[in-house]
Amino acid sequence: MLIRRGSDHIPSSEITPEAVYLNRRKFIGRLGAGAAAIAAGVPLGSQAHAASQSRGQSDELTPYEAITNYNNFYEFGTDKEDPARHAGNFTGHPWSVDVNGHVSKAATYDLPDLLSSFTPEERVYRLRCVEAWSMVIPWQGIPLRDVINYLEPTSSAKYVAFQTLHDPEQMRGQRARVLDWPYVEGLRMDEAMHPLTLLAVGIYERPLLGQNGPPIRLVVPWKYGFKSVKSIVRISFVEEEPPTTWNIMAPQEYGFYANVNPEVDHPRWSQARERRVGELRPRPTPMFNGYGDQVASLYSGMDLTRYY
Ligand SMILES: Nc1nc2c(c(=O)[nH]1)N[C@H]1C(S)=C(S)[C@@H](COP(=O)(O)O)O[C@H]1N2
Numbered sequence: 001m002l003i004r005r006g007s008d009h010i011p012s013s014e015i016t017p018e019a020v021y022l023n024r025r026k027f028i029g030r031l032g033a034g035a036a037a038i039a040a041g042v043p044l045g046s047q048a049h050a051a052s053q054s055r056g057q058s059d060e061l062t063p064y065e066a067i068t069n070y071n072n073f074y075e076f077g078t079d080k081e082d083p084a085r086h087a088g089n090f091t092g093h094p095w096s097v098d099v100n101g102h103v104s105k106a107a108t109y110d111l112p113d114l115l116s117s118f119t120p121e122e123r124v125y126r127l128r129c130v131e132a133w134s135m136v137i138p139w140q141g142i143p144l145r146d147v148i149n150y151l152e153p154t155s156s157a158k159y160v161a162f163q164t165l166h167d168p169e170q171m172r173g174q175r176a177r178v179l180d181w182p183y184v185e186g187l188r189m190d191e192a193m194h195p196l197t198l199l200a201v202g203i204y205e206r207p208l209l210g211q212n213g214p215p216i217r218l219v220v221p222w223k224y225g226f227k228s229v230k231s232i233v234r235i236s237f238v239e240e241e242p243p244t245t246w247n248i249m250a251p252q253e254y255g256f257y258a259n260v261n262p263e264v265d266h267p268r269w270s271q272a273r274e275r276r277v278g279e280l281r282p283r284p285t286p287m288f289n290g291y292g293d294q295v296a297s298l299y300s301g302m303d304l305t306r307y308y
């Protein structure tokens with residue numbers, strides 16, 4: 001198990017990479033602030049709040065510098081350095097999210113309004129990208145299921161679909177047809193309702209920078225990074241499995257489920273090992289990115305070589 005909740009103890013192994021952050025934590029403690037403040041880009045220097053703290057037990061946190069300078073966000077270019085270079089002016093506010101489909105409270109929400117009743121929690125999750133690199137990131141976010149419960153989907157809602165902003169003026173990468181814009185993703189309802197699934201609004205208690213998908217992005221820690229869709233403008237409750245961008249682009253390479261699985265290789269490379277950003281030596285990739293105890297039951301009886 002990679003997270004431990006309800007503890008403020010910080011193992012010494014985690015102090016080195018972000019001494020500044022951890023020092024700051026000691027001072028800010030548990031001062032109150034709503035998710036809306038984070039999502040609206042309010043600086044968190046004095047307002048950070050972690051409703052329930054959770055920390056990786058043995059994993060060193062990836063430095064903020066790496067999390068914000070080595071990214072995949074094709075809306076801002078395809079090189080890992082492009083998002084940091086080109087997303088500087090992209091703050092994600094003002095922002096509204098369109099909620100539609102099989103859901104009682106379908107509406108277009110001003111994001112701070114939608115989030116105002118939720119308090120962000122801190123979760124230290126590994127993000128494991130299909131390109132075989134991983135980072136350990138202290139996210140602030142709201143469990144997706146809290147938002148779903150608030151929105152009240154009907155019994156016809158079997159999947160949740162997400163869509164990223166389409167705005168080639170702000171997102172220069174969308175001026176080229178490298179992907180089928182807008183970027184779309186989806187989860188089965190039970191995956192979306194799983195307590196590990198997070199709508200992230202911050203990293204290291206700072207609002208998401210442009211490159212990390214502000215003002216709100218998904219984090220599904222047991223799946224490859226491409227499921228963690230950034231800068232979400234639409235949430236749809238649907239009956240059928242929704243299309244997903246990388247599956248549209250290369251169906252033999254990227255499936256709907258995209259569970260981290262060392263036993264199912266990408267057709268062009270192995271997924272058995274991964275390189276933690278900042279480390280030289282690759283490590284073995286754990287099944288379900290290390291969250292198997294909590295999520296394996298979602299897939300019991302499914303052939304994971306077929307539903308990859
Ligand atoms: N809209 C959008 N979301 C996206 C992507 C993208 O190109 N566009 N890239 C995905 C991929 S492949 C990964 S690995 C993660 C990277 O998240 P990070 O840059 O915050 O680490 O974002 C995912 N979400």
Ligand SMILES: [Mo]
Pocket residue numbers: 072128129130131224225226
């Ligand atoms: Mo990725």
